[in-house]
Amino acid sequence: MVDRLKEIVEGFLSTKSRLTFLTGAGISAESNIPTFRGPEGYWKVGSNNYHPQEMATYRMFQQRPEEVWTWYLYRMGICKKALPNSGHLALVAFEQMLGDQFTLITQNVDNLHLLAGNSPERTWQIHGNIFFMRCVSECKERVYPLPFEIDGKNKGDHFTEKDRGLLKCPDCSGPVRPHVLWFDESYNENYYRLYSSLKAARETGLLVVAGTSGATNLPNQIVNEVFRNLKPIIDINIEQSPFFVPAVKSGGLFLEQKSTVGLEILLEKFRALL
Ligand SMILES: [Zn+2]
Known part of the structure; x- marks a missing residue:
């Protein structure tokens, strides 16, 4: 499996395309933020x-x-x-390494990616941010x-x-x-980067999904778009989710790990091969 990861990373690095991360509640759970669905x-x-x-x-x-x-x-x-954890910090290292090739799409509203040091320009909070408000x-x-x-x-x-x-x-x-974004509302570009996220998915050479099980609509669309474009998907999760099959069938892989551990493994691989 480790060799497969090396092949995937080498394949991606030869394309000079976009590396997109999609994160969800799993990475926040490791900073002691409950999912609130429970x-x-x-x-x-x-x-x-x-x-x-x-x-x-x-x-x-x-x-x-x-x-x-x-x-x-x-x-x-x-x-x-809550404080950012080593998974959040790995994503900051990825952004520093890749610059404009890096995109982070997050379902989390807890601000931890920005607090860790990812830039607002490349961090798209597709479900909003709990520290902000807007006019009704x-x-x-x-x-x-x-x-x-x-x-x-x-x-x-x-x-x-x-x-x-x-x-x-x-x-x-x-x-x-x-x-x-509430359950009875729809994604849009202005507040939730709907079209930017779908465009990023089309341009993505490698998608890494960390700590999300795909219960919401836009993450599913992003995974499907990358899959249709025949680009590999790496799914980091502590259990199999609906993203397991697209990850394996896309020529990517399923890393059965916590987000922190999986992201650190991936970061080490990038550092070794760059
Ligand atoms: Zn107003």
Whole structure:
């Protein structure tokens, strides 16, 4: 298997094409950020316990904006305490090594790739970033950092008068929402780099998928696009996912590893062959 990895990396290096990474919750889990699709994501509103797939919707935000904000501030508080791990740092090393040949597409909203040192220009956060907000009425098509006075919440905390005063659009003073893609919303280019990601997939000479099981639509499209172009896919995951078959059939491989370990193995291989 190690020799196969060498062949794949040599093949890629001879093409001088794009190396695209697609990362998901697995890499964040190693920094102690829960997936929020599991039990950690449940949220009590009154006597009801809501599932993350109900909380993370525009529908819920319309009905209970302050509850949805409180839940996001709870999650933001957890992300704020987390530190990048060696997998994140390996991706910074890849960007330094490859420059414009490098693209990082991430489903994670926790900001850890940027905190580790990957550049915003080459890091596309296709599900948004929990430390940012945007105007509900989109008076301007832009995102704003959360005000620094905003604190993370604990379970059981409530939305306060202070939160109410701070969470306003800096341009029109209207209501704001978290800058994240909700389950009942669609990808677009302006906020989520939809077309850029698909273009990157078409230009990719090697795709590396780390810590994601392909439960969402755009990651699937990216993998399919690379597969159709007959380019190899390396899938790093602790268990087989729907990306196992395209990885193996594309002439790539499945690395049954944690993201940190798999990315470090790959980085060593690149360093040895460059
Ligand atoms: Zn506004």
